[in-house]
Each structure stands twice: as C-alpha cells, then as structure tokens.
Amino acid sequence: MSDLPPSSLRGAVDLSGLVRRAAAPPQTATQGADAGASSSLVFDTSDAEFQSVLELSSRVPVVVEFIAPGLNSALGPIVQSYGGRLVLAVVDGSVNPNLAQAFQVREVPAVAAVIAGRPVNLFLGIPSDPEVRQVFDELLQLAAENGVTGSVPPEGAADAGEAPAEPVEEPLPPRHQEAYDAIERGDYPAAIAAYRAALAESPRDQLAVAGLAQVSLLDRLDGTTAAQLRDAAAARPDDVDAQLAVADLDVSGGHLDDAFSRLLDVFAGASSDDRNRIRTRLLDYFEIAGAEDPRVGAARRRLTTLLY
Numbered sequence: 379m380s381d382l383p384p385s386s387l388r389g390a391v392d393l394s395g396l397v398r399r400a401a402a403p404p405q406t407a408t409q410g411a412d413a414g415a416s417s418s419l420v421f422d423t424s425d426a427e428f429q430s431v432l433e434l435s436s437r438v439p440v441v442v443e444f445i446a447p448g449l450n451s452a453l454g455p456i457v458q459s460y461g462g463r464l465v466l467a468v469v470d471g472s473v474n475p476n477l478a479q480a481f482q483v484r485e486v487p488a489v490a491a492v493i494a495g496r497p498v499n500l501f502l503g504i505p506s507d508p509e510v511r512q513v514f515d516e517l518l519q520l521a522a523e524n525g526v527t528g529s530v531p532p533e534g535a536a537d538a539g540e541a542p543a544e545p546v547e548e549p550l551p552p553r554h555q556e557a558y559d560a561i562e563r564g565d566y567p568a569a570i571a572a573y574r575a576a577l578a579e580s581p582r583d584q585l586a587v588a589g590l591a592q593v594s595l596l597d598r599l600d601g602t603t604a605a606q607l608r609d610a611a612a613a614r615p616d617d618v619d620a621q622l623a624v625a626d627l628d629v630s631g632g633h634l635d636d637a638f639s640r641l642l643d644v645f646a647g648a649s650s651d652d653r654n655r656i657r658t659r660l661l662d663y664f665e666i667a668g669a670e671d672p673r674v675g676a677a678r679r680r681l682t683t684l685l686y
Contacts, residue, residue, distance in 0.1 A: 388604050416531050419455040423467040425476040426532055429562060435492040437528035439499070439521040441514070444471040444478065444488040451505045452487065456511065462529040463518060479604045482631045484595050493521045553579065557589055566597035591662040598626050611640075618644060618652045622659055629663055637663060638677040645684055657681065 399415050423429050423431050423442075430439055440463055443453050457466040469479045481497055489500045491571065498520070498609035500513055550558060551607045553576035560568035573590035576583050604627055610617075621644045630639035638660070645656045660681060 382541065384604055385570055417458075417532070418465070419449065419458050419462060419532055421467045421468070423469055425474045428467075429478060431436045432492060434465065434530075435496075436494050436526065439460070439526060440492045441517070442469060442477075442481065442490045442492060443467070444469050444481070444483050444486045444490075446486045448470050449487070453489065453510065456507060456514070458532070460518075461516065462532050464514060465530055471530075475603070479599075479602075480625075481628055482627075484604075490550060491517055492526055493517075493526050501634070512620065521672055530656070535622060542591045552577070554589070557593065561593060561596075566593050569593045580608070588665050591665040594662065595626050595629060597667065599630055602627075616647075618646075618648060618655065622655070625659065625663075629666060631650065634663065634667055634671070634673045634677075638673065638680075642677065642680050657685075 403407050408655040419537050424507055431442075434440055441453060441457055443451055443466060445451060446469060446679060447470060451466065453466055469477050471483055471488070476481075479617045481488070481499075483490075486504065487504055488502050488506075488667050491498045491500055498517070500517070504510070505513075541652045549555075553572050556572035557576070560566070560572060570590060570593055573586045573593065575587040578591065580586070602623070607620075607627050610620045615618045621640055625637040625640050628634070628640070645653055660677065664678065669675075
C-alpha cells in the first residue's frame, strides 16, 4: 500500500529549493472538498497554485489527494484529526495535467504527499481508516527525520487577540532571486539563464549548480506527458533521446534507481558522443539527489566501471 522511502526524501526533484517558503496554506475554492469544508487544513489546489503547496511542505507534511470530477475528498476528516500536523491538498486530476504527470497518477483516487518540496507516493484508492492512519503516522515520522516538524493551527484555535508571527526570510542573492522569480512565472529558460549567470560570477556556488540541474529538468519536461514519454521509450529502447527523456520523468517522480539503471544500461552500448550526453545527464541527477544518497554512490561506482 505505502511507497514511503525508509528514511530520506533525497531522490525526487527538490522543488522546495526553487520557491520561497510560505507562512500559510493557499486559500482556494471548494470544488473537490466537501461543501464548506475548505479550511487551513483541507483545501483545493491546482497546477497554477501548487507552488504555494510546495512552500508550505517545508513546514508541515502536505497530503495530496487526486480525485475525479464530481467526487469529494475522502481524507479530510482523518487529516483534520491530526490537529494541524498534516494538511490536505485536493486535486482534480482531470483538469490539472501537470500535477497528474509530476506525481505519475494514472488512475484516481490516488494519494501522495509532499515533504520539503519532495513527492512521496502513498497509495492508490482509499484503504480503511486504520490503514490510512498507519501510513500517515509513517509520513509524520519521515517528515521528522527530514526536519519538517511544524504544524498549521486549525481554524479557530488561535487566540483572537494574538496576531500571527510573520516569517523572517533571509534575502536571496540577486541572481538566485532572478531565478526564483522566473520559476514563479513559469519561465524556466529565464531561470536557467539566471543560474548560469550566478555560476559565471561564482563557479563554486553549489546552490546555483543544484538549482540549474533542477530547473533544467523542469524545462525539459515542460509540455510533455508521462504517457508520451513512456510510449516513446518503450518503442525505441536504443534511442538515447527517448531514454534520456523518460529518465527525466523517473527523476521527477522520485524513481532514481529506475533513471540510473535505464541510462547506465544504455551507456554500455552507446557511441562516444552519446556516452558524453548520458554522463552529463547523470551528473545532473547526482546534483539533484545529493551526494549522501546511497543510490548516487552506487550509480557513480557503476558509471566509473563502465568508463574504465
């Protein structure tokens, strides 16, 4: 039922590194939630609004429930029972193709989560309440291991005379701010240019290195569909472009092992030029995942063996 990784969220695209942290969840309409149930803990979201959900996930785990038109969320009462340690974002999968692709949703209802900007697959369908609670308890433990231990006060819980504290944010370096602003506009090429400019000014800027790898992946996936990419890769197993594209899709969904295995298998029989392209893409994935991820170490060792 659950697809929670054992202890670390490294391995999915770190989208939280590309947006500014938010202090509160987005306020949206109540298409998918029960009528009148939209609140600080349960709210609808969409492709256009999901940046704020990613920002919120750096503070509190966000459960993402994909539903079909005309269906109501089934998880609102359970999420609310956690008293603000979880929040629920409801997505109509039929009209939000970018989110459906990013989470690799092929049927609904489907439930995932986001912790610190990273997607975590949970389950298909809606299991029994005890099973859902077991998964949510595991999710909270995983969030704590990754430093996400905040909460959102349920509506009406705050002291009416007490103003909420405003978050304090450190200013970003100018080039990084350019990149953030471009990403918020959906202008990935401009964000790429900003990160490249940052690296030209400071070649050891590791945040710019990681940001460039992440936003380049987002740019390559922009305008594609999961079905399109997977069909092309299945039809042309020796086509390096097709395999690189579906590897991007795997990384975007957190399936690093699949991406590494796919590209390393192709690498063995590739031409010299294609080997260089595959190696460059793998190095980008290593930056996205982080050097401490054990899957990165295993892939590096296999790549070294193939090179020499």
